[in-house]
Amino acid sequence: MVECVHNNYRHHIGSHEEIMAMQAKHKVLATYSYEPTTIERGYNNRTLYISVGGEFDTSAQDPLTASVTGPNGIIIGEKAVSEDMKKKFVGGKGFDLYHLWKAVKADTQWNDACNDIVISPGPLAGITQYPGAGKSLVCCISPTTHLPVDSNVGGYFGPFLKFAGFDAIELQGKAEEELIIVIDGNKHTISVETAPEEAFDSHILGEQLTEMYADNEEDKPNISVISSGRAAENSYIGILNFTFWDKRRNCLRLKQAGRGGIGTVFRHKRIKAVVIKYSGTHANLNNPVKPGLINAAGIRLHKEMSLLDDRQNGMRHIGTANIIEVMDKYDLLPTHNYQYGMHPETPKIASKVFIEKYITQNVPDGCWYGCSMSCAKAADNFELRTGAYKGHKVCVDGPEYENAGGLGSNVGVFDPRWILEANFYCDTYGLDTISMGTMTAFAMECFQRGLYTLDDTEGLDMRWGNGYTLNELMHQMVAGDGFGMIVGKGIRHQKRIFAERFGKVAPEYEYMLQGKTWNAIPVPEEKVVLTNVINPDLDDCKYLKDENYDDKAIMESIKGTPLSNPGAANDSAFVAHPQRWEKIEGIPTISREEIADWPVGKPYYSTDPDCEYTNGRPWVKMTQEQVDYMNKFAMENKGLEYSEYLMKESLAQQGGYALCNKGAQHDEAWLIFMDMVNNQIPTFEDKAEALHYFPMFRTWFGLLGLCKLPWNDVTPLDNKYEAEPAKIPGHVRNYFDIYEGVLGERLDEASMVQQSERVYTFQRCFILRMGSGQRANDFPPVRSLGPITKEEYLSREERYDKQILDKQGIDVSGKSVEEKIQIIMDYRIDQFEQLVDAVYLRRGWTPNGTVKLEKLIELGMDIPELVQTVRPYLKAEGYWPTGEEYAKYENM
């Protein structure tokens, strides 16, 4: 048995006595006692509603069936869950969006008090027999996309919430002081209390609250805490950490609701934490109708995991990070802001390195009971080298694949220590590792391409591979100062701030600088570093052996070139040297609104509230040409940073990202493996169908409270004999079994997809209501479609030349690289547009991406809110249907 009790950060948490003294400082503002219920077929049939304070319009929301109030507008109460709500919205993300729709208006901003963080675990969540059944889905209006965002998360909170008696919790309002919410699922009480002295960062705060509310050591696994961190407040990419107590490690573990800045909203509401306590977890708390079906399905999957995982994905050894080298091999590992898909230094961050040096092995690492996939890996006793916890030995939750991609290859960091350090700080400071990686990659590329200089970053070296910088940006977000304050706002805001700020001073305005110049140290030019080395003979993609790499020879060949990792070679060389400029007399300060009409190239100072950081250098607007150039490689869609798969060569994945309702996340359609590695969707029609089926199928997990990984990260031995192996039909049948086991009804593929389609369509209409959800919003940054720079083209020149000849019938000999880029990009953009046409048609939308009324009727979602939302668009587009049967929708 492995015991991992050496993580030495405990002294920072405080002794038991000190923690109880903290609790003594709490002031209870409101308490609520509720009637216990028995869960019926996975549902409690009620929602917990909490307003932490403030005044806002709640008239459109479902009424409270019981409630208490406290000072400053605090409310704790309950809402009923109707049969219609269960039928149309199922649970999880469906319930979240249902409540969120009623809480907000079309013009609601993320920082309005009415913004509603809704957390729901779904009717299957909490069963312990089937792997991956402890997920919570979290929704709110996002600070980065201004749209409803959904994020799924493990940890024990969701199941405990359900066992405590609620199908969802809504957190609305804005508190006047730092609050915590405490739910005792055994005593059936809820309290809102001030919490002035507890820490903010999750790994400390979570342990403090677990210690505070557990009766004794044995009771600690019965506590789960939701919290964020200090950097979430100063950025737009805040996450929520959901904790569970790891008995074997004897320390707290953190799982993240990562995407879309939900933690930023949480901290803006001044909620420090939500604590839940429930003891008595067992297998059948959902009161299932047929527990035998659940038991049998669970054991089938446990057996597969036990027998096949070592041969297939190695999830039990390294979790999702098992694919790092596979992605690299297939040119899919995002490198240097998605320019390349592979890198000679990838072996330094290959899964083997993490397994052998960092990740504690042979520990059951499920993020909820019963997960034999056990992918929630952790590195124990990891010593931090920077930041607030420098010198501490901590438990790092990860790295997951996305962390290794985003905080590693995509920013050119090929040092596992920097990746783990950034992983840790992202979690405890409350930052999304994916957005952090992608937006740092964008900022780094802008720097490498000379759009701004060291003078703009106070000496923070933004070159590829600087692991110190990566972590320093986060420390700056905590401090609320420094270049990290721009980066932390996300790519959509970075684009605007860079465009307003990092232009070159036009000659006619140089006099305004009064002779001051900036002595920027030169930034090395981008080098073409990679060639296409895809190996078409590779048949066993799933479990690569390391003999494919000659690590030493590669390292030798790149020694001393820009490719070798500067951050790893010399940490101290990259310490920022803070330097601020005196304000220059005579340069005017203008408001945010005045920037639009300000001349390009003319210096100014701004009072932009989105950019507290200024180093004294005056701002200068970029030319439109520079802005257009920058936008080509700004990897966000609908305001959400891309996750870490190089989609450039996979049309299906390009669509999977760009058509995603919440922005560029792969959870709706992770088709890259199917498309590029397993070649399961070769034709155009296959891809369009996959972009219908998989987003719908995958949405279903979020309605029920399930994790997707046990669906396809282990495959039954007989899967290849199935009619449609890509769907893993054996596992889909398991889901029909556990659904029937809990709810008593049998689903089939059509009814399963229909459940999802209702909620998916609702979400599409929701983003339309919030000002997105049209075809233009689904268009991606062009880098996602193909090579847009010389370097990218040249890195795969042979392949691209051949593609142009094969697919377009054009002989490129004698043409310049620029001409060839134009030719291939014209073709690829056209391909993408055709794909969008096909997908919209398949989904029952207009060519502009609006959900047709006929589709709403077919799904039974012809409810007034949705009809009113799509009606003006359908009328303007000429798709409003005529005929007697549609007359009632005219005035609905």
Add this chain to the structure above:
Amino acid sequence: MKKLKVDYTLCQGCGACELACSKLWFKEENPAKSAIRIFKNPGTGYNIAVCDQCGACMDMCSPMALSRDKNGIVRIDKKKCVGCLICVGECVRDYMYYHDDLITPFKCVACGACVKVCPNGALTLVDEAE
């Protein structure tokens, strides 16, 4: 280390052990609730499927409900067990049992109830040195 020793060659497949086991632990004579199971071999003779206390299941139990007692017996702490059945899946020889009426799995704890009723002496309780 105490454990149940089996001699397949002596087993006649009467099933008395299964009934004695379920009767002792679950108050009913039901082979599906027995921690020892007798299977007819495809050829001749019988297989006796009962835990040999190897302990491989213990490592995958996240609530740490499985542990070895001072006699070397692997035991399930029902208060800690959450009924996830990972141990059932993890046992390569299928010696960990479950029943849909129950919320926790069960296994042989070498109590010896079956030894007493075996008419052929196929089962014995032994104390093996580590």
